[in-house]
Amino acid sequence: MIRRVWLVIATCLLAPITASTSLEKRAALDNCLADLGVPVYVADSKDFTQAIKPFNLRVPFRPAAYAVPETIKHVQDAVTCGVKTDVRVNAKSGGHSYGSHGLGGEDGHLVVDMRHFNNVTVDLEAHTAVVGSGGRLGNIATALYDQGKQATSHGTCPGYVLAHIYRYVAVMSVCRLTIL
Ligand SMILES: Cc1cc2nc3c(=O)[nH]c(=O)nc-3n(C[C@H](O)[C@H](O)[C@H](O)COP(=O)(O)OP(=O)(O)OC[C@H]3O[C@@H](n4cnc5c(N)ncnc54)[C@H](O)[C@@H]3O)c2cc1C
Numbered sequence: 001m002i003r004r005v006w007l008v009i010a011t012c013l014l015a016p017i018t019a020s021t022s023l024e025k026r027a028a029l030d031n032c033l034a035d036l037g038v039p040v041y042v043a044d045s046k047d048f049t050q051a052i053k054p055f056n057l058r059v060p061f062r063p064a065a066y067a068v069p070e071t072i073k074h075v076q077d078a079v080t081c082g083v084k085t086d087v088r089v090n091a092k093s094g095g096h097s098y099g100s101h102g103l104g105g106e107d108g109h110l111v112v113d114m115r116h117f118n119n120v121t122v123d124l125e126a127h128t129a130v131v132g133s134g135g136r137l138g139n140i141a142t143a144l145y146d147q148g149k150q151a152t153s154h155g156t157c158p159g160y161v162l163a164h165i166y167r168y169v170a171v172m173s174v175c176r177l178t179i180l
Helices: 002-035 046-051 072-084 137-148 162-169
Strands: 065-067 089-092 110-113 120-123 128-131 176-178
Touching: 002 065, 002 072, 072 089, 072 110, 120 137, 128 137
Parallel strands: 065 110, 089 110
Antiparallel strands: 120 128, 128 176
């Protein structure tokens, strides 16, 4: 009984400390991203609200911040900010993971949304294509055809992204698709 009472008291005392720490962390993270010029969706803006809608509606999470980098430097700076402020960082490509892992799989992550990294460059001689991790199935299939009348096996959902195709085709290294 005494143990239980202590547990309740300790929880009540620690809760505000944890909350304020995470608020401070979030403020430090926002400042860092702003200082380094990393594009973000501001918390509770229309874009933010839309972007954090999970594919699996049963598993919603709220990120600490939502970066939408446009350059490699932005990605590097976002990761730097996460490390500096001790906030977990994860990439989000299409956000199709059943467990909402693209949103971190828990509250409080810095999400690095890869939507602007969707280039597809086909090398016809090598029979490979370099595909950005934000590339969606529809864009990839179209680019493969446009750039060399090539194709890869895929499903019928044009919104799927590269992480999905990695698993689907299961033959390639991080950014190189072997054209079948
Ligand atoms: C309707 C539906 C059908 C599906 N069918 C299949 C299927 O037939 N076969 C199959 O294998 N899977 C299937 N999946 C699962 C899906 O392929 C995986 O969840 C895949 O990871 C989704 O890719 P995504 O880019 O949307 O990932 P996200 O949800 O954006 O991210 C998933 C994980 O990958 C990480 N990640 C994303 N991008 C990067 C990156 N650039 N670098 C490093 N890490 C990154 C994220 O941090 C996160 O941990 C299906 C999912 C759905 C919703």
